[in-house]
Amino acid sequence: MLRRGSVRHLHWGAVTVACVVAYGLCVAAAADRGLDVPTAIWSLADVPDVLVEFGALAPAYVWIDDEWFRVLTAGVLHGSLLHLVVNLWSLWSIAPFLDRAVGRLWSFAIFVAGIVAGSLASMAFGRAGVVVGASAGIVAQAGALWIVRRFGPPDVQRAVIMVSARALAVSLVILVAVGWVVPVIAQAGHLGGLAEGCLVALAYVRARPRRRGRAAAAVASVVLVALAGFAYAPVWSVGYHEATGIRALERGEIDRARAAFDRALRLAPDDPRLANAVAYALALEGVELARAEELVRGALEREPNNADYWDTLGWVLCRAGRAEEGIEALERARRLADPVFEELLDHLRTCEDVAVSSPP
Structure with a gap:
């Protein structure tokens, strides 16, 4: 029989299994394409096409091919063994506490919404490269946990009294600071996830108990729709025109590629x-x-x-x-x-x- 604690965290166990299995499948595909197995296990950086094949967020595939599923599936994939381990450790360090504060359903919803928000923010404001990882969802949970610990009503705060709001805030500041100086980190994605988690949690704790779910759902929807609007066609971005030009070229759409490249070069001559x-x-x-x-x-x-x-x-x-x-x-x-x-x-x-x- 399953223990009560095991059942309580079964959803995070499923997320963990999904991430590990997805990484294993990518490693197998990379090895099949000639990358030696130890290198593939350690890092998939040399085979980004494998990650794209398995559902990584490659913005041009969304903009040109309408593959919007990538804004979610990117959260299951990881670019290296270290990336996978750090994210899963972070997930298990934060998610159970948020479960206690807002319930398993809303904790999981914040995680998923954070992944989508992070992907959309990366499309709208990032470099238009290949993006993978569950970190946007985890950052969303961390931001939500800080909000409920710092501003939640007494019944919610009591559930996470063991969590230090100060230590959590310091961790979030360090994470954001590191994102500004490490090029491989999808900083826009982290900030998008953080904004989503904080705003949803703020709506949750400020609403009356019976209206918390509705308030959180409404705010989550507004944030995601707003980010989708920015991400749909960020014409102000050089990366958008560059990426769509390259993808159109790959599809043999020469005139479309030429127009996209011309716009990119006008923006950054x-x-x-x-x-x-x-x-x-x-x-x-x-x-x-x-x-x-x-x-x-x-x-x-x-x-x-x-x-x-x-x-x-x-x-x-x-x-x-x-x-x-x-x-x-x-x-x-x-x-x-x-x-x-x-x-x-x-x-x-x-x-x-x-x-x-x-x-x-």
């Missing part, structure tokens, strides 16, 4: 990273190679010792059938690179064989 990214995307698909060369040469004028940019120039030239010039640029990239990345070596090996028949 002096950004060498953007110029290089657009040039490389064009080279990968073997289209508009003259424009790609112009863009990457412009980037090199600003950063002449950037190995990535020389690699892009070399690949553009290889695709255009100018193998001798391409290899020369790639060799320069190899001299500048520290360390030499595998993609560059692959470009050197295949340069003479990748020319498109009639470069558009």
Whole structure:
């Protein structure tokens, strides 16, 4: 028989199992694609396409392919073993206390709403990269727990009297501060989850006991709808136009990609990273190679010792059938690179064989 405590936390056990199984499936898929098993177990950073295949938040797939399920499924996936362990440890450190304060149903609802809010915030205000992890939901729970501990009515506060509001607040401040300085952290997602959790919990504790559920549901809905409105088409974001252009190019929608790239370049005309990214995307698909060369040469004028940019120039030239010039640029990239990345070596090996028949 299950003990009462086991039944009480069965929902978090199910979340844990889902995250572990999802990670195992991603590791198996990565190993199937040639990544050695120990490396795959430790980190999936080298195979982001595997994470995308399993439902990671790749904003362009939402914007272009209407795959909105990703705003939720991203919360089950993790990018490394450390990422998975830290998130599950954090979940079990916070969730049982929030269960005591607001009940299992609302604790779980805050977790799920936090994941969705974090995904939408990442789409609206983030860098438009691949996003995974349950941390937005966990941060939402932490924010909600701080609200109920600090501002909740006596009956709610008594349930979590053992929780230090000060220590929890310090932990949240540290988390947000770290997010500003560590590039791989999806800071917009954390802030979106935190806002969702705090606002829902505030509505819950400020309402009369019989109306707490309605008040919390109403606020959660308003926040999610507002974030969805921002996330649907964040036209102010360079990342939005860049990502939609690359995805449209992958789908063979050249005119749509060209329009998206033009908008991105108008928003950031002096950004060498953007110029290089657009040039490389064009080279990968073997289209508009003259424009790609112009863009990457412009980037090199600003950063002449950037190995990535020389690699892009070399690949553009290889695709255009100018193998001798391409290899020369790639060799320069190899001299500048520290360390030499595998993609560059692959470009050197295949340069003479990748020319498109009639470069558009």
